[in-house]
Amino acid sequence: MTDPAPNPHATAEEVKAAYDDPKLANVLYHDWEAGTYDEKWSISYDERCITYATDVFHAVAGEAEQPYPTAMELGSGTGFFLLNLMQGGVIKKGSVTDLSPGMVQVALRNAENLGLDVDGRVADGEAIPYEDNSFDLVVGHAVLHHIPDVQASFREVLRVLKPGGRFVFAGEPTKIGDFYARKLGQLTWWLTTNVTKLGPLSGWRRPQEELDESSRAAALEAVVDIHTFDPKELERWALGAGAVDVKAVTEEFAAALAGWPIRTFEAAVPQEKLTVKWRLFAYHLWLRLSALDKKLLSKVLPRELFYNVMITGTKPGAPVEL
Template sequence: MEAPSTAEDIRLVNEKYHDVAADSYDAKWGIDFGEPGQQQVLMKLRKVLGRRLDEGFGDALEIGSGTGYFSLCMLQAGVIERATCTDISPGMVETLRGNAQRLGLDVETAVTGAEDLPFEDASFDLVMGHAVLHHLPDLERAFGEFFRVLRPGGTVVFAGEPSRYGDRLAQIPKRGAGFAAPAWRWLMRARPAGAAGNGHGGSQGHHEDHALEQFVDIHAFAPGDLADVARRAGFADVNVRGEELTANWFGWTNRVLEATAEPEDVPWRWRQYAYRGYLAFQKLDDKLLEGRLPAAIFYNLLIAAHKPGA
C-alpha cells in the first residue's frame, strides 16, 4: 500500500485504521477506566494545567476520543460536568458508547474530523484530546476550530503527542528489544506471534490494522513548533511540557518484546513486572527529570493554553 498523499487520503486511512482497531484497542493499549486510569489522566493534565484542574470544567469537547479514555475518566473523577466526544472513526465512537453505557455515564457523541467541527461558536469550556494531534493533516485549521468553539476564557489541552527528537531516541530501545526478542521468548517459553494461528497473527483484522498503522502518524513535534501553531490560532499563555523519558524507554522495550510472542504465552508475572516497572520509571521521570530537562528529549509532549476574553 502506498502512503497517502493528500489530506483527504490521510483522513480516510485514519478512519479505516481506527475502525479496524476499535474492538481490540482498549486491550492492546491497556486502557483502564477505573481508579488507576483516572489517576493517570489527572496526573498528565495537572502537569500543564496546575491548579486550574481543581476548579473543573463545565462543557468539555474531546477531539479524537477513541474509546473514551480521557473523557470517561474525567467524568468519573468529577473534573468535567458534561462531555461531547468526537472521532473520525464510527467504530471508535461505537466502542466509546458501549464503554460509557457500561460505566453508567451519559455522553454526547459525533463522528467528525477536527478541522470542521459541527458545533456553534463558544460552545465549550474545555477542548481536549490525547494522542490525536499527530494524526491531523491540517493542524492550523484544527486549532482555528478549537479556538472558535471555545468560550472566552476557555482552555485547550492535549497530551500524549510525540516529540520529534524523543521519538528518535525511542528507536534505540525498540531496536534493542527486537534483537533480544528470540532470547526473551526462549526465557518466557513463549511461541512466536502467529504460531497458534490466532492472536497477533491469526485474523484479517489484525493484518489490516498492522498494514495501515504505518500511515496514520503524520507528525512528530518540536515543542516550539507546536506552541507556535496554538499562538497563531489566537491562544494565550501557551505551555508545552515534555513527559516520560525512562518510562518510555522501559515501556517500549517491553511492548516490542511482547508483540513478538503469542499473547497467551506471556506470563502473568512478566506483565505485572512490566506494569509496575513502568509506574516506577514514570515516578522517576516526574520527580527528577520533567521540568528540568528540555521538553524536546521526552517522548511525549503536553500542551495547554487558553482563549483570551474572560
C-alpha cells in the same frame, strides 16, 4: 445529518487507497481497531486510568478551573481521556468525537456502561461540527499527530471554545522521543521474532500469520502517524491560531526508554506467556521510572528529550463562569 457507520472490515482496494490518504487510513485503521483497542492498550475505566488521566491533565493545566461544566474530546478513540477525566471530577458533561465511526460507537458504549452523561459525533479535527463558543474545555489525547493540518485544528478548537475556555492536548510524541522509541521498538521486534525462531524458545513465537498481520498493521500505522512535535513549534502553532496562556510540558524519558521495548516485546510473544506477575512487574517498573522522570530528570534534562508532549492554552475573553 446522521453520522457514517463503522467499517471494521475494509476491502483490499480501500486499504490500498488509504496509503495515499491519511484521513481514510485513520478511519480504516481505527474502525478496525475499535473493538479491541481498550484491551490492546490496557485501557480501563478504574482507579489506575482515572489517576493517570487526571495526573496528566493537572500537570499541564492545574486544578484551578475544574469542574468544567462542558467538555468535548477530539479524536476520543474509545473515550480513555474524557471518560476518565469525568470520573475523576474534572468534567461534568462530555461530548466524544472521532474521525472513526467505530471509535465513537465504542466510546458511547463505554460511557453508557459507566453511567456518564456523554453524547458523541463523528468529527474531523480540521472541521469540527459544533457551533462557535460551545464548550468550556476541549481535550485530546494522542490525536494531534494524526491530523494533517494541526494549525487548522487549533483554529477550530478555539472557535468551538467559549471565551476563556481551555484546551488540553496530551500524549503527543516529541521529535526526539519518537526517534529513540521507534529505534528501540524495531530492535526489540527484530530480536524477539528472531530469537524465538530457535528450537528451545519456539514456544515464545507467535504464529507467523499473526506476526504478518502485526507487520501489515504497522505499515498502515506509518501512514496514520503523520507528525512528531517540537514543543516550541507546537506552542507557536497554538499562539498563531489565537490562543493565549499557551504552555507545552513534556514527560517520560526513563519511562519511555523502558516502556517501548517492553510494549513491543509484549506484542511479539503469545499473550498467554504474559503472566500476571510479568504485567505487575512491567507496570511497577513504569511507575518507578515515571517518578524518576518527574522528580529528577525533568529538572535536569531539556524538555525536547522527553517522549510525550502536552499543551494547554485558553481562548481570549472572560474566564469560564462556573
